[in-house]
Amino acid sequence: MQDSIKKIFFGILSLLLLIFIQTLVYSSIEGWDLFTSFYVSVITISTVGYGDFVPKTFLGRVVTIIYIFVGVGLVAYTLSNVASFLIEGHFKKIFKMRKMIEKIKKLKDHYIVCGYGRLGRVVVDELKKSNIPYVVIDINEDVLKEAVEMDNDLICIVGDATLEETLEKANIRKAKGLISVVGSDAENVFITLTAKSLNPNIFVVAKADKSSTLDKLIKAGADRAICPYIVGGMEIAKIAINPEILEFIHSLVANEEDMEVRRLTIKNEALDGKTLRESKIREKTGATILAIKKGNKMITSPPPEVKLNVGDVVYAFGKREQLEKLSKYLEG
Template sequence: METHEKIELGILAIILLIFIESGILMITEGWDFFIAFYTSVVTISTVGYGDYVPKTFIGKLSVIIYIFVGVGTVAYTLGNVAGFLIEGHFRKYFRLRKMEDKIKKLNNHYIICGYGRLGKIVAEEFKKSKIPFVIIDSDEKVLEEALEKDPNLICIVGDATSDDVLKKARIEKARGLITVVTSDAENVFITLSAKKLNPNIYVVAKADKPSTLDKLIKAGADRAVCPYIVGGMEIARIAINPDIVEFIHSLIAVEEDIEVRRYVIKNKELDNKLLKDSGIREKSGATILAIKKGNKMITSPPSDIVINVGDVIYAFGTREQLEKLKKYVEGL
């Protein structure tokens, strides 16, 4: 039985006891209802003014039984009330302190603004990829339910449009921000605030209306996505080329641990080297799908292509292979 249910049961039992004792005193002592009720309340509260006392044997016996049962019931109820208040307060306090300690350690992380349907999917993908992230949502109940399922989540209750809340999420140290709150206007505002606080942060923003996409880009979003457009395009692809789409999905399925990622070459040792001499394949096992040099995209790059620091590469492989590739091309 939950604590609040015990409290409700205790209060009901106290009220019932008071009315039963009031009825007994009215019958045995001949008192009116108010006097009997008053005496019952004074007795169960252990105040005991003594201005009204039973004279009959039955009345006195009922009071003796009433004191033992009533005082015990009151003590039981008050104990549950105190436990409920103390437990709830301190649990919330210690959870908050623990959360603040986790947030202070965050670095090169992502901020997810909005923990609705899309926000939950993004968080799950980040967890699978072991990418650190913090969630911001204004609905405390939603975050409490999420923490009950996964105590390791890092959450902040607040309005993501507020600079103070974004600073609390250490936006100045963040690698990226995903804003998927319900309102397009708020997504635009969050994007503006994020870019103001950290001009280098990578922002991906959701738009419910296609007309908002351009506004998000102008606000500073690096990528703006309309789920309805993306979903519609995916449905069309499946309908037109079901076998090809199924094949692609099977390659990048979660069970297979296969992904496509984008990296910028920062390792100076790779500058001006031929792709075949770079050692990328040997050291990581990943496959290079494309190389972007400036505004030129080279798909299926030949082995004799020269790579340079600043080139963007798109690679295909397992998470382990891609992690090795990241460390190698970024010189970590």
């Protein structure tokens, strides 16, 4: 698209320059005033030729012949590029692009997904299911073009996610989180560094193909670094060892689309020192507490008498609405 636009601008500028030069030539050779010279230059290059003004001198006629050949060629070149631009639907692309830019500007607390490969598509599908706003960034224009044709609601940007200007286009300063799942570990590290420099509060989850990269991603500022092969291997092992438990959890979540397990931290000082029963978490939020982590100690299926303290990590299960209530309650 940019190449077509450049060709059109080149053709228009060349035509204007040619008309300007021919105006000066007519004015000099034929002795016409500038407006008349300009008028004759325009009608000549347009092949209209009214005949009210014609070159009288031999030199003027020779220059006119050369001018017609060059001018008609330039006109044909410019018009062919304009036709190509229209036929290929570039105006429609520009309209879509502007519309998408306006959508991105309005986004707030959204997620930026860097990389639209196999893993990126899975991430986007999960964000869709949760009705979470997102922007996809991928350097491959063909991949995104195909994705947009399949899903008109997809908000995406073609560009290099390691560059600040690309992340700025994705409105990173107002984003809640960034998920980096591009193919290269080095790129995931660069994306993390760039994202944190633009928005230090953004929550970054980055993928690592090699386990040795996990530490580098954390040092770069990633809040979570995940190696899909390790996670996948652990999941397979857990299913093989405890198939009934995992099948129960998966079926429970699958049957209720808005059921989730969340990790929350107690910040509400009013809960400090209270027992689980006294907190009335179940009555107030409807969420179920699966486990409580106190320092390095994990209490699973906590009894009602267990005491809560500020800084404790709570693992809760429930519907999205219930967990939102719980989150607000624990934060105070």
